[in-house]
Amino acid sequence: xxxxxxxxxxxxxxxxxxxxxxxxxxxxxxxxxxxxxxxxxxxxxxxxxxxxxxxxxxxxxxxxxxxxxxxxxxxxxxxxxxxxxxxxxxxxxxxxxxxxxxxxxxxxxxxxxxxxxxxxxxxxxxxxxxxxxxxxxxxxxxxxxxxxxxxxxxxxxxxxxxxxxxxxxxxxxxxxxxxxxxxxxxxxxxxxxxxxxxxxxxxxxxxxxxxxxxxxxxxxx
Numbered sequence: 001x002x003x004x005x006x007x008x009x010x011x012x013x014x015x016x017x018x019x020x021x022x023x024x025x026x027x028x029x030x031x032x033x034x035x036x037x038x039x040x041x042x043x044x045x046x047x048x049x050x051x052x053x054x055x056x057x058x059x060x061x062x063x064x065x066x067x068x069x070x071x072x073x074x075x076x077x078x079x080x081x082x083x084x085x086x087x088x089x090x091x092x093x094x095x096x097x098x099x100x101x102x103x104x105x106x107x108x109x110x111x112x113x114x115x116x117x118x119x120x121x122x123x124x125x126x127x128x129x130x131x132x133x134x135x136x137x138x139x140x141x142x143x144x145x146x147x148x149x150x151x152x153x154x155x156x157x158x159x160x161x162x163x164x165x166x167x168x169x170x171x172x173x174x175x176x177x178x179x180x181x182x183x184x185x186x187x188x189x190x191x192x193x194x195x196x197x198x199x200x201x202x203x204x205x206x207x208x209x210x211x212x213x214x215x216x217x218x219x220x221x
Contacts, residue, residue, distance in 0.1 A: 003107070003115065003168035003169055003170040003171075062130055062131050062200075062201070062202040062205070063197070064090075064095050064128060064129050064130075064131075065126075065129035065130050065131075065179060065200070065202070065205045066197040066198070066199075066200035066201075066205075067093060067095070067197050068082065068089075068090050068093065068095070068106075068129055068179075069181060069182065069196075069197070069200045069204075069205065069211075070193045070194070070196040070197035070200065071093055071193060072106075072181055073184045073193075073196055074193050074196065078092070079108075079181070082106045082181065083106050083108060083181070086104040086105055086106040086179070087103065087104045089106075090104070090128070090129060095128060095129070103175055103176050103177060104126050104128075104129070104177050104178070104179065105176060105177070105178050105179075106178075106179055106180075106181050107168075107170060107178055107179070107180050107181065107207075108180075108181045109180060109181060109182050109183050109207070109210075110183065111165075111183070112164065112165060112166060113165065113166050113168060114161055114165050114166070114167050114168070114207065115168050115169075115170060115178075115180045115207050116146065116150055116153075116154070116167065116168070116169050116170070116180070116206070116207030116208060117169075117170050117172060117178045117179070117180060117206050117207050118137075118142065118143055118146035118147065118169060118170070118171060118172065119137075119143065119171065119172040119173070120143050120144070120146075120147060120171050121143075121173070122138075123137060123138040123143075124172040124173055124174055124177055125137065125172065125177065126177040126178070126179050129179050129205070130179060130202060130205055130206070131202070134202070137206065146169055147169055147171070150167055150169050151167060153208070154167075154208060157203065157208045157209060158209075159208065159209060159210060179205050179206075180204065180205050180206060180207040181205075182200070182204040182205065182210055182211045183210065183211065184196070184211070185199065185210075185211050185212055185213040186213065187213045187215070188213050188214075191214075199211050199212070199213070199214070
């Protein structure tokens with residue numbers, strides 16, 4: 001599905017009270033009920049389950065995507081292949097696109113275009129490169145407001161796009177999933193590929209954040 005282009009960012013002021021922790025959907029509640037039952041019957045170790053989820057959400061997934069982004073920043077030929085066929089490109093560096101990423105499209109952010117990803121129907125997400133989807137990505141609030149008021153949603157994430165930057169929102173599906181190739185921050189020319197990968201965040205690959213340089217990161221803390 002093609003992205004919806006919202007043109008230049010709306011600079012008017014708005015008061016947004018978007019709650020990223022909105023009540024969970026019926027399927028999410030059913031999954032929790034099943035998990036609780038399995039734990040009570042001793043069929044699942046909750047600590048092992050938490051460790052598995054943490055690994056996919058914070059270690060395996062986003063780190064894989066960060067490797068892809070860093071490689072694209074330092075290798076123009078790889079970047080071109082990534083934008084042409086993302087699934088094939090990520091397999092070049094030893095990553096398996098898998099059942100959740102075989103139809104993957106990479107969207108490049110530029111000085112004039114910012115891309116943002118959502119799944120309005122459920123929570124389709126490229127697990128092989130981004131890990132498990134965060135809770136807010138699956139929430140009904142994000143899924144609806146990302147297309148109704150994308151600038152407001154980005155503001156709530158602490159991201160206000162400069163005037164003149166077109167915001168494009170892309171709706172994922174089971175057949176087509178997206179990852180954002182964020183802009184490489186200025187002043188990182190001396191960094192190695194591994195050091196660049198350490199700067200890349202999950203949110204920057206969804207489009208709800210940007211990548212900052214080491215100095216900016218320290219200043220923000």
